Amino acid sequence: MRTIVLWDIDNTLLYTGGAGSLAMARAFRDLYGVEDAFRRIEFSGRTDTAIFGDAARAHGIAAVRMPGETARFLDAYVPHLRDALHEVSGGALMPGVIDVLGALSARPDVVQGLGTGNFRRGGELKLRHFGIDGYFPTMAGGFGDDSGDRAEVIARGIERLRDGDGAGARLVVIGDTPQDVAAAHANGAFALAVATGRHPADELREAGADLALDDLADAERVERVICG
Numbered sequence: 001m002r003t004i005v006l007w008d009i010d011n012t013l014l015y016t017g018g019a020g021s022l023a024m025a026r027a028f029r030d031l032y033g034v035e036d037a038f039r040r041i042e043f044s045g046r047t048d049t050a051i052f053g054d055a056a057r058a059h060g061i062a063a064v065r066m067p068g069e070t071a072r073f074l075d076a077y078v079p080h081l082r083d084a085l086h087e088v089s090g091g092a093l094m095p096g097v098i099d100v101l102g103a104l105s106a107r108p109d110v111v112q113g114l115g116t117g118n119f120r121r122g123g124e125l126k127l128r129h130f131g132i133d134g135y136f137p138t139m140a141g142g143f144g145d146d147s148g149d150r151a152e153v154i155a156r157g158i159e160r161l162r163d164g165d166g167a168g169a170r171l172v173v174i175g176d177t178p179q180d181v182a183a184a185h186a187n188g189a190f191a192l193a194v195a196t197g198r199h200p201a202d203e204l205r206e207a208g209a210d211l212a213l214d215d216l217a218d219a220e221r222v223e224r225v226i227c228g
């Protein structure tokens with residue numbers, strides 16, 4: 001049976017060292033003159049559209065302006081992200097990620113893509129910076145641009161990765177937060193949770209993860225789990 005895998009990016013594939021939030025803060029400052037606009041805004045497990053929406057509302061940007069403002073914000077964010085990725089320290093790929101990506105990409109029965117809250121252009125920069133963009137040559141999947149709601153992002157990702165092939169496939173979502181788990185289940189996918197973010201494995205298990213691992217270092221086991 002074919003398996004469709006959707007990867008979360010932040011704290012699942014990689015940790016940027018805080019480049020994403022730094023770049024968002026700088027973009028917001030450039031556009032609206034507000035420093036540290038995201039100070040009270042939760043980032044973890046959320047989509048960039050929802051994160052920006054919260055900040056925009058908190059600083060008085062009317063809802064009716066949001067579609068246009070989100071596009072403007074994205075244009076301001078991308079160059080800041082490119083700079084910030086080089087500027088911050090402490091960024092890294094998560095353990096085992098390269099081996100798992102390599103093993104899955106060698107299998108004809110697996111289609112890999114992204115299921116991430118990142119804006120597509122932001123996600124692409126992060127993958128390229130850490131040298132794993134080659135595993136996602138068409139950047140197929142679901143992104144923060146698609147919706148503020150993570151379950152809808154995953155739904156769009158599945159639709160694109162199926163690529164018109166409606167036949168049954170095993171669906172696997174890999175992520176580091178309870179939101180990834182919920183979005184997986186909302187779409188009938190197996191939720192593989194990995195505790196490389198701020199949520200320990202126990203908490204991810206309690207959130208309903210079908211399997212919660214400390215990390216992906218045991219790539220052979222991870223491949224077995226993913227492929228069923």
Ligand SMILES: [Mg+2]
Pocket residue numbers: 008009010011012045175176177197
């Ligand atoms: Mg994440």
